[in-house]
Amino acid sequence: MRWTGARERARPRAAIGAAAATAAMLIVLAARGEFSTPVLLAGLGAIALAWLWRDARVEGGPIDGRAEAPASLLPSASVFPDPVILVDRRLVVAEANEAARGVLPGLKDRQPLAFALRSPAVLESIPAVVATGEPARVEIGGRTGNEPVWEIRIRRLIAGDRATLGEPAVALFFRDLSDERRLERMRVDFIANVSHELRTPLASLSGFIDTLKGPAKADQNARERFLDIMQAQAQRMTRLIDDLLQLSRVELKEHVPPATPVDIASTVAHMVELMGPLARDRGVELALDVPEEPVRILGDRDELLRLVENLVENAIKYGGSGGAVTISVARLSAQGAQAERVELAVRDRGPGIPAEHLPRLTERFYRVDVSESRIQGGTGLGLAIVKHIVGRHRGRLSIESEPGKGATFRAVFPAAA
Numbered sequence: 110m111r112w113t114g115a116r117e118r119a120r121p122r123a124a125i126g127a128a129a130a131t132a133a134m135l136i137v138l139a140a141r142g143e144f145s146t147p148v149l150l151a152g153l154g155a156i157a158l159a160w161l162w163r164d165a166r167v168e169g170g171p172i173d174g175r176a177e178a179p180a181s182l183l184p185s186a187s188v189f190p191d192p193v194i195l196v197d198r199r200l201v202v203a204e205a206n207e208a209a210r211g212v213l214p215g216l217k218d219r220q221p222l223a224f225a226l227r228s229p230a231v232l233e234s235i236p237a238v239v240a241t242g243e244p245a246r247v248e249i250g251g252r253t254g255n256e257p258v259w260e261i262r263i264r265r266l267i268a269g270d271r272a273t274l275g276e277p278a279v280a281l282f283f284r285d286l287s288d289e290r291r292l293e294r295m296r297v298d299f300i301a302n303v304s305h306e307l308r309t310p311l312a313s314l315s316g317f318i319d320t321l322k323g324p325a326k327a328d329q330n331a332r333e334r335f336l337d338i339m340q341a342q343a344q345r346m347t348r349l350i351d352d353l354l355q356l357s358r359v360e361l362k363e364h365v366p367p368a369t370p371v372d373i374a375s376t377v378a379h380m381v382e383l384m385g386p387l388a389r390d391r392g393v394e395l396a397l398d399v400p401e402e403p404v405r406i407l408g409d410r411d412e413l414l415r416l417v418e419n420l421v422e423n424a425i426k427y428g429g430s431g432g433a434v435t436i437s438v439a440r441l442s443a444q445g446a447q448a449e450r451v452e453l454a455v456r457d458r459g460p461g462i463p464a465e466h467l468p469r470l471t472e473r474f475y476r477v478d479v480s481e482s483r484i485q486g487g488t489g490l491g492l493a494i495v496k497h498i499v500g501r502h503r504g505r506l507s508i509e510s511e512p513g514k515g516a517t518f519r520a521v522f523p524a525a526a
């Protein structure tokens with residue numbers, strides 16, 4: 110890219126002017142017969158110096174006085190990876206870096222910016238920035254959940270009336286805000302979900318308190334029934350708070366993998382024993398298939414107990430109609446570059462989970478059937494906790510289900526040396 114800068118044009122012209130003036134002076138002196146050898150030498154020296162100065166200024170550039178601009182005004186992508194566009198005062202693109210061309214594929218040098226970026230907010234801000242020098246900030250995108258969100262900061266490079274056409278007058282700096290906005294949305298959704306989950310049992314508790322203080326004051330039977338319901342609602346709130354605290358604890362520790370070897374076979378066996386009463390209640394048979402000898406992974410025993418508890422509880426609650434749940438632990442031997450691993454699987458033979466729900470199942474508060482989960486006393490946080498525990502143990506969680514035939518939840522961990 111090249112443009113003619115006023116200062117670059119002035120230097121060669123001054124040099125030619127100085128040389129011409131010195132030559133003219135010599136001619137006048139010669140005509141008058143007033144010049145001597147020292148004057149002649151001084152004059153010729155001045156012409157030579159002026160010419161050298163001119164040559165130095167245009168070295169590497171065209172002789173016609175048009176100075177070549179540096180190859181690029183923009184820093185390389187490794188220094189500045191975000192998109193940058195330079196436009197002149199008419200909003201014509203003077204230069205853009207690779208990142209900008211990636212974001213706006215229609216972007217072309219010496220073409221109006223509007224051909225590639227159709228944001229009225231940006232296009233209207235640029236003339237104001239050129240005129241006043243006051244920087245502007247505009248956000249574009251984000252109209253749908255998946256559309257990226259860009260912050261564009263617009264800065265003036267040179268006063269509008271001094272900029273020549275084609276010369277960059279304004280820089281547009283882009284910054285990707287998509288992740289920030291997504292996290293913000295998740296936080297807002299999360300708070301809305303927590304409030305909603307707490308408000309339901311709270312409203313029910315308040316309602317029963319009013320009834321017990323008023324119409325049902327002297328009704329002993331109603332009192333007993335209502336107190337039972339109130340107790341269940343209070344337990345539900347406690348469970349929600351416990352799950353939330355557990356989730357935040359696991360999330361906090363997720364970057365620090367556990368370092369102590371734990372026998373996952375006996376851990377699983379222990380939890381399955383504790384789940385016995387719930388399974389018997391629901392008429393579900395728990396089948397345990399774990400090796401006799403210890404199977405070690407680097408783990409946090411409490412977290413692994415919570416993981417097994419959540420998966421087995423789900424299998425009993427949502428897959429219990431199939432009558433049996435199998436919980437297995439197996440070593441997966443090393444294969445090629447893949448080191449030895451340990452697989453924990455919980456399989457039920459219930460109604461299964463339709464495929465479209467599988468990718469979202471581990472999201473907080475996500476439930477296939479919200480009312481069914483509520484009836485079961487669920488908070489919708491169990492699998493989110495499981496996902497983070499598996500993540501902290503550097504494992505992988507997978508869910509398979511064939512509707513009508515049940516579901517299998519599998520966690521695969523690196524085996525401890």
Ligand SMILES: Nc1ncnc2c1ncn2[C@@H]1O[C@H](COP(=O)(O)OP(=O)(O)OP(=O)(O)O)[C@@H](O)[C@H]1O
Pocket residue numbers: 352419423424427428457459460461462470475476477478482486487488489490491492493516
């Ligand atoms: N084995 C399963 N069979 C069918 N659906 C399942 C199974 N496990 C989980 N689900 C579905 O996944 C949803 C999310 O499960 P998750 O454990 O995260 O929440 P929850 O069980 O509803 O509540 P919580 O575990 O916090 O008490 C459940 O509501 C249920 O719809």
Ligand SMILES: [Mg+2]
Pocket residue numbers: 419422423487490491492
């Ligand atoms: Mg659950």
